[in-house]
Amino acid sequence: MEKLKQRIMEQSSILSNDVLRMDAIINHQVDPGLTMEMGHEFANRFAEHGITKVITIESSGIPAAFATAYVLGVPLVFARRKKTLIADPDVYIERVPSFTKGMVTDIMVSKEFLSSDDKLLFIDDIIANGDAARGLIKIIEKSGAKLAGMGIVVEKSFQAGGRTLREQGIQVESLVKIASLDNGSIQFE
Template sequence: MEVLKKRILEEGIVVSDQVLKLDALLNHQVDPELTMEMGREFARRFSDSGITRIVTVESSGIAVAFATALVMNVPLVFARRKKTLLADPDALCERVPSFTKGIVTDIMLSRQFVSPEDKILFIDDIIANGDAARGLIKIIQRSGAELVGLGVVVEKSFQAGARTIREQGIRLESLVRISSLNEGTVVFED
């Protein structure tokens, strides 16, 4: 997605050789037209997969997951990161570290919204080390649903997350792949 690469170069902020801040595009502000374009692209890539439900982790993946769900005409379910008083006591849970937040959190998905009959497409904003993604994949597998694939807006291919998921035999589609953030410069893979 050339338009996404262009916007990352214009609006992304390289914080370190490991961290790219995309607040202007994904994590704080959302451009509705760009988000819909990303959703259309994921829907195109997974159009022949029989998807019945889109799943994501709150909060930064929700906008792109929503756009994908809208285009595919299927429900969107997001895993919560915090328990509330109204939380499903029988929710599927997994404890995961957060690379960017530097903390460990629980992600929870209500059994009410996923079933063994579902064919799930997992959409996420960025994959670095892949801890949250692996946690949600475990939850989806425990639900009995079929995980058809994972769509990621930005893959940091110099970190191990995407590679470890692909090694599990899971289809992972990235809209852009970044091979380096060295010296404050974003370098994309072809």
């Protein structure tokens, strides 16, 4: 998506050779028009997969996942990172490290919202090492649901996440791939 690349160049900042801050685009502020374009693109790439639900992890993945679910006409389920007082006690849970947050958290999905009849499309904002993605994939496997594939807004292809998931046979579709952040410069694939 050329428009997304342009916005990354204009509105993101490089914090290190591994970290790109995209708060003005997808992580803190959201452009609804651009987000809906992302949803249409993901829906087009997975149109023939018989998706029954879109799934993501809170919170930055929710806008793109919502747009995709809306276009596909299916529900959106998101893994929570924090248990609330009214949360369902019967959940699938996995402990996952977060590259950008620098900590380990639990992600959980109520068993009520996943079944063996579901064919899921996993949408996320960024993939770096893929730890959170692998955690959600474990939850999907526990539920008996099928993973149709993954849509990633920005893949940092210089990190192993997307590559290792593809090596496992998972269809990973990224809207933008960043090959390097070295020397304070964004290099796209």
